[in-house]
Each structure stands twice: as structure tokens, then as C-alpha cells.
Amino acid sequence: MKKVLTLLLTAGMLLGAATGASAIDFKAKGQWLMGFGVGDTNPISKTHKVGQEKEKFNSNDKFAANQRLRLQLDAVASEALSGTVYFEIGTQTWGKEKSGGALGADGTNQIKVRRAYIDWVVPQTDLKFRMGIQGVTLPNVAGGSAVMDTDAAAVTASYQFNENVGLTVLWARPANDNFGGRDLHNSGHYEQNYLDNIDLFALMVPVKLDGFEITPWAMYGMRGQNSLDNYKKNGDSPYWSTSDGNLTNSLMPYGKLMRDDNDYSRSSTSKAYGSMFWAGLPFAVTAWDPLNIEVDINYGYVEAMGRYNAYKGAHDVTNLKRGSTERQGWLAKALVEYKMDWGVPGIFGWYGSGDDGNVKNGSERMPSLVPMGNFTSFMGDGNYGWMMQDLGVDYAGTWGIGAQIRDMSFVDDLKHTFRVAYWGGTNSTSMVKYMGNAYAWTSTWDDSASTPYLTTNDGLLEFNLVNSYQMYENFDVNLELGYIANFMDNDTWKKAGSRASSFQKQDMWKAQVIFAYSF
Secondary structure (H helix, E strand, O other): OHHHHHHHHHHHHHHHHHOHHHOOEEEEEEEEEEEEEEEEOOOEEEEEEOOOOOEEOOOOOOEEEEEEEEEEEEEEEEOOEEEEEEEEEEEEEOOOHHHOOOOOOOOOOOEEEEEEEEEEEOOOOOOEEEEEEEEEEOOOOOOOOOOEEEEEEEEEEEEEOOOOEEEEEEEEEEEOOOOOOOOOOOOOOOOOOOOOOEEEEEEEOOEEEOOEEEOOEEEEEEEEOOOOOOOOOEOOEOOOOOOOOOHHHHHOOOOOOEHHHHOHHHOOOOOOEEEEEEEEEEEEEOOOOOEEEEEEEEEEEEOOOOEEEEEOOOOOHHHEEEEEOOEEEEEEEEEEEEOOOOOEEEEEEEEEOOOOOOHHHOEOOOOOOEOOOOOOOOOOOOOOOOOOOOOOOOOOOEEEEEEEEEEEEEEOOEEEEEEEEEEEEOEOHHHHHHEOOOOHHHOOOOOOOOOOOOEOOOEEEEEEEEEEEEEEOOEEEEEEEEEEEEOOOHHHHOOOOOOOEEEEEOOEEEEEEEEEEEO
């Protein structure tokens, strides 16, 4: 760590010396996190297949010690021109060699460029540009973005017409040149990197009035026919963590839920590109302060790019269905809260369209890129979103209702937030027959943008208690306790595939403390 910091500081000094004549102002800010936690975040303890003994499903440690550093350097020439680079070191698990946390701490793969962009303004105008790898968050209120909240290579242009109305346009390229190619006709021509880009074009109109804010937005996307082949693959490891989310799960109908990882590369299409579309209408009403009302409505569509094999029941040709790769759906979220002297009580809820049980017409769950729901902090990103696993941040195919009291304070510099939320499913129970086994609903839970696949017979009850103590101006001690009661219906999921598997469910819990130094 000392070597890394010395290297970064030296680089900053050299850059400062080289550009001192130009009066470049260098600014630094960042955050150190040190976290320690215990818990069991797996919803299944054992699995069973007919003719075999029960197997332990989870062998992960119940205790974890991690750390992470984020460092942002801004080179500011003027109010009209600046450049930013944002490094991230970690997350490093103490004792783990691959993360640089083992004896000697000499990991060489932990320094990552999270963001790198320039900001500039067109002379004599209010037109601003940001170019490079940057944070891209689509407009949202009430529980975070249901479509995209991540870092991406993009160009953003924004213009403020007056104090009430603005305009933002965006072009982003989240994927390109990841396709390894394939030799379909034994010709020796693999067509590597061919038709494998994803491009997004968004338009946002923020409107701010007295006591009311609304930002209608729309985004069109184009997806090459090979854009998801080999995406996020690294050798024999099917999924790795250098990019956020998992587009195969969030854009395609059923991701890893079905047999054989649901290999969509086996579907054929004559289309070079398929269309994608999202739209949202988030608005907030503060006119009746201290009452706050937030509502967020979203719609998403991904065009079909061929069909794939889906088996309803046993893996037999008589049960074969040709499923569509189309996916479209909607999601609505809302939050109502009332500010009081001692805290802010509130209620929240959401409802997302679910699958209707017919794979021939695709999926009815709303597609997304990297959703980041934050109503809660165990199955969500509502606290630091770090340390013990955040089990899910995607509300597609689910409904929920919850209550909270946030920012309760009875002692100076000490705040508490308590939440309880019930999660239910909106997917038809008929979908279970297409799944590979009785515990397929957990198959997407190891990805950073996913939730378990919940049918209308399933449910989860979540509790959060977050305690934050501001020890110093820049130093926060954060203690979080979480518990999820598991109401997944084993009788429903026993009907999966050839009805030869089952699971033994368990409740989930965690207790973690994070020491955060922000500067």
C-alpha cells in the first residue's frame, strides 16, 4: 500500500511540476474503507438430487475482513476546463493472495481506473461536455435507478436553458470488441470482434419548479448480434468482476436460470443489430414540506435476436419449446416520508411486471443494464453497498412494500435507520417447469445486478438496522445488522425440470462494521 501511495503522489508531483507554468490546480479527494463482518448470506443450506445424498450448498467463510481505497485527482485549469482520474484499489480481502491481501501484500492486479474524463465548456455558452469513462446514472428517485447506475465510456452534453429547465444528451458504449469469434463453417475465419458493440443514446430533460421536480427521459440502444457472446468471460472462468452487472441476465429473458446456462449463442438471427429502448418518468413533490413524495415509473424493451431451445419438464424433444429472446416490461416505485425533529418515518413500495409462463413470447420482466436499487441495504445498495454481499439490486419481476425510520438521532453525531420490507414475486409459477433444477432461482444471485427469481408463491422478509457514528468530521463508524426470513416455496420449485431435485432453505443474516475515512 505504501508503494502504491508513493507512486500516486510522485506522479501527482511530477504532473504539477510539468504544468506549473499553466497554473493547473490539482485537487485530491477519496475514501478509505476498512470493514469487518460476520454472517451467512446464502439462502440455501443443502441441495438434493434423486439418487444422491444431500450436498452442502455454501462453503463460504462466515467472517470477512476487507479494505478498499478510492482516490480521485482533479486537474483544474479553469471553470471551463478540467480533467479527472479516479483510482480504486481493492476490494482487498485480508489474507487472500489474488486480491493482494496475503503475506507481503504485493498484489499487482488491484489498482483499477474507475473513471477518467475531461470536462469542458464551449466558449461564451452554457454548453458543457464530459468525455471519457464516467459515472452514468439515469434519472431516478424512490429507491435508486432501475435501469443503469454505473461507470461507462461515454460523451455527455448538458445545457441549462434557465433556472428551471435543462437538457442532457448522452452517448455511451458499454460493450465492444469482447467477441472472441467462432468458425461456423470450418473456414478458418473467426470474425473476431464482429458485430459485438452495444451503443446507447439518451435524452433527459430535468425540470425544477418550486416544490416539484420531474425529469422525463428516454434511451435508445443498439445491440450487435455477437455483443453478449464471451462477454465477461476470462479463460475457464465464466464470470469475472472487472465490469459491473451481468448483461446476459439483465437483457436476455432468463440468463442462467435454465439448463446449460441458457446458451443464447445457439440462437440464430439474420439481424445484424437489435433495438433496445427505455423510458422513465421520475418526479418528486416537496411543496408540502416536511412531507416528501417520490414516484418513479420505468419501461424497457429489448428486441428479439432469434430463438433458443427451452424444455418444459424433462430434457426430451417432446418437451422442446422455441423460446423468444425478446424482453420487455415495466416497473413503478414510490416513497412517501415525513420529516420530524427526531427522524424521518416513511413508507415505500414497488411493483414490476413478471413472466407469464410462456417462453414463446419472451420475458415480461423489465430489462436493464446495471440497476442499483437502494430501498434496503441487505437486498439492496442502501448503505455503503460494500462488505458483506448485497444480495440484490434489481426489482424486475418482484413487488414489495416496506416501512422505515431513517436518521433517528437521540445523541449528537449518532444516527440510526431501521427498515423492514417484504419482497414478493410477480412471475408465473408455470415458469418453474422450464428451470434446470429446484434451486435455479439462486443461479443469478452471485452477480452484482440481480435478485433471486421469485414466483407468485415465493417471498422474503428483510430487516435492516444501520447505525452511523460521526467520530470526526471525516471519519464515520458504521454498524449494520441485517436479517432476511426466507419464504421460498420448495413445493413449487420441486416441479422444476424432471422433478428430481429439491433444496433446504435457510434464513440469511449479517453483522458488519465499516470504518470510513473520507477526505
